[in-house]
Amino acid sequence: MATPVLICDDSNMARKQCARSLPDGWPVDVSFATNGEEGVEAIKEGKAELLLLDLNMPVMDGYEVLEAIRAQDLETMVVVISGDIQPEARSRVKQLGAIDFIKKPVDKEKLTGMLLEYGIIDAELMKAVEETVAPEPKPEKKAAEKKAAPKELPASANDSVPSELDPLLRDCLQELSNVAMGQAGDMLARLLKVFVELPIPNVNLIEVSELCMAFASVEDFHETSGVCQGFIGSGISGEALLILNDSSFGDMAALLNYKGQLDDSAELEVLMDISNILVGAYLKGLAEQLDLHFSRGAPVVLGQHCDVTQLLETKNQAWNRTLAIELSYAIEDYPIKCDLLLFFTEDSIPHLTHHASYLLDD
Template sequence: MSTPLLICDDSNMARKQVARSLPDGWDVDISFATNGREAIELIKAGKGDVLLLDLNMPEMDGYQVLEAIVKEDLPTMVVVISGDIQPEAHQRVTSMGALDFIKKPVNKDKLTDILKAYGIFSDEEMSFEPVVNTVLEEKVSLSPMTEPVVAPEVIREAEPELVVLDADLRDCYQEIANVAMGQAGDLLARLLDVFVVLPIPNVNLIEVSELSMALSAVEEHESTSGICQGFIGAGISGEALLILNDSSFKDVASLMNYQYEVDESTELELLMDMANLLIGACLKGVSEQLDMTFSQGHPVVLGQHRKISELIATNSTKWKRTLAIEISYNIENYPIKCDLLLLFTEASMITLNNKIAYLLD
């Protein structure tokens, strides 16, 4: 008899990666959910004896799903698969009833070992191929697992000025950013001994005039300080921006054991330390997933104690139209607000799209 298995993740790319990573020949009836609310409904409908659960999702995240499962005593066994790899995240989900935790991108052997360790899967249960819930697959617009997200002819013929960012591409870039964001957040959490609240990355193809809108989460009345650092790889170039609210300096200094005084040189040192950690880790996370390397330029100070629009204006002539990935890091129990933007040139998207198509094929 097939095991009802539910994969819950807001990313279409991630859902397909998890489905591909299931043990070969496992007799399962697979369903998909794009957020926690759908997952709870499907568990109640008997579609999720086993739940492979993401944490960062809209509407209802993974933590809320675990709370609901315990509160309503729902019959499911949960393994969390997430880009949030902080030790605290692992401890929290297991204390809330999850059997185990796997980091993204999911490793097939690791997933199989965990399923076997908890008696969820055994070699004796193997059949020929899994059953996929086609009704729900249509609901979440899940394309066939062997079909690349970007059509080859689009990659071959597209010119830089014609590049567009459709929903499938945005989903892929968002998932890649999610994994990279989690790796950087883990380093920040370990450095500051805190829990970093991770968002869903915001991905858009925008004009320079729209960069301020991409940072709308930062309060308009508060001044900021920023660092810019260029990067380049094979066919890819861009710049990374780190913007820190000025009100965050005192708490960041305390957590990093700085003897803080209201001094621009001390604040610049703190800003540089944050930029080196977050920009370096995020770019490393992206490069590992795309199987390429980035060379980073020397960090440049955009400005201190200025409005975001003023920081952006400093380099606006260079950015023009750009693929912008925005990540807003928050520290639990501290009023620290830090925004990281990865800005890729429009021409870079040709190479990026090829990399993504190869990754998914």
């Protein structure tokens, strides 16, 4: 009899990756949910003897799903699969009833081993399946086959820049950002000994002037300080901007154990430290997934104690249209507001599409 397995993740790419990572030959009936609310309803319908659950989702996130399962006494075994790899995240999901945690992108061998460990799949059955199923190609062979036949996306390195971002590419970049953002958040959490609240990455092809207006509407004209850092690699180039609300400096300096007077020089040091952590870890995580390397330039101060639109004005002058990835980090129990923006040049988009295409399978 097939085991009902529910994969709950807002990313189509992540759902497919997770489904492909299930053990070969395991009789399963796989269902999908795109957010936590859909996931809870599917559990009630009996579609989730096993639930593979993401944490970072709209409508209802993974923590809220675990709370709903406990509150409503729903029958399911939950394995969390997430890009949020903070130790505190692992601890919290287990306290809420998850049997285990696996980091994204999911490793097939680790998932199979975990399912065997908890008795969710039968070891004797899997042994019999392995004896009848052809062996998997060696990793290097699989990589070569994948390299030879990437998933077709709307643009290639020779195509013009699209007027709108293709949904398939947006979903892919959002999931890549989710993993890279989680690595950066983990580094910040360990350094500051806090829990970092991670957002859902916002990925869009946008006029920089539109971004200025959007920020002006949400920042309530609070003063901010910002630093930018250029990056380049494999035909892809852009700039990363770290923007910190000025009201956050006191708490951030205390968490970093800064001593003495918090003057402009000290605030700049705080800003540079946070930028090095978040920008460096994010770009490293993104590059590893795309199988490339980014070289970073020296950080440049955009401004201190000014309106956010003034910080973005230089980008408005440099580029008209850009691929923008927005990540708004927050720290639990602290009024700290920190935004990381990644701007990719227009001519980078076809190259980024080309690299991302290798990660997509039918």
